[in-house]
Amino acid sequence: MELKNVIENVVIKLLKLAATRLPKDVEEALINKKKTEKTAMGKVLLESILKNIELAKNSNKPICQDTGTIYYYLRVGDNFKELGKLKEILISALVRATEEIPLRPNAVDLLKGNTGNNVGSEFPHILWEIVPGDQLELTVFLKGGGSENLSYLRMCNPNEGLDGIKRTAIDAVAEAGKACPPLFVGVAVAGGADIAMDLAKRALLRPVGSRHPQRELAQLEEELLDSLNELGVGVMGMGCGPTVLDVHLEYGCRHPASFPVAINICCWASRRSSAKIYSDGTVEYLTPYL
């Protein structure tokens, strides 16, 4: 099979896996929370989320009617054979996947309305990183609109330091009932507002339970996880059970005069799936499932 057909098929499979299954770490986090939940109502709510996941898995249907904004994160080798055609392949795979899975068409043109096939200006959103080698590592991320509406940016005063990060995250998650909790919270500080927002979303791609390699920041992630759960928003905003399943923090160096703190939130349906494709057509699927 030609490499471009291999890539298209892999992308469709990744979109299908992301839409219909949750990664093992996400599903296990929900299962573990159900086991340790003390309130009867919290247990029932987590049970219904887990039943939803099981039904989607068994019927090969999307986990949620909102199949999200489609993000493609690419790490492409400078010698990858189809580098020049990748954008075209990613888009044609999405058109096919929208019809075949099916995915709800979510691309709404500012002037003309819904494009009907999930393709339009900046939709899908493709983020490129060129690295040495002849392989393509691709992550698809289906980002729900409800949780995206809770995105939050505060241009803190630089002297607020780590307290500014904590306050911003707490303010963002206090509204979280509207975003189908329990949530994953991405937090980032970087040189400009747009860089921080991008990093906060990338933070959501880290495996559940992973901690920042720097000890102080790993501790801050743990502290935020506890503080955000103390807000008591609860499963689906019902005031019982967990509010947040994990917090991941990323940073880039900031400008001396700026301290942008960005928060990106994902609902329990954290739908991501990754694969590596080599120029000889070999494929490795990287996301484990239960």
Ligand code: SF4
């Ligand atoms: S926030 Fe998540 S679970 Fe809720 S409707 Fe959107 S995609 Fe679905």
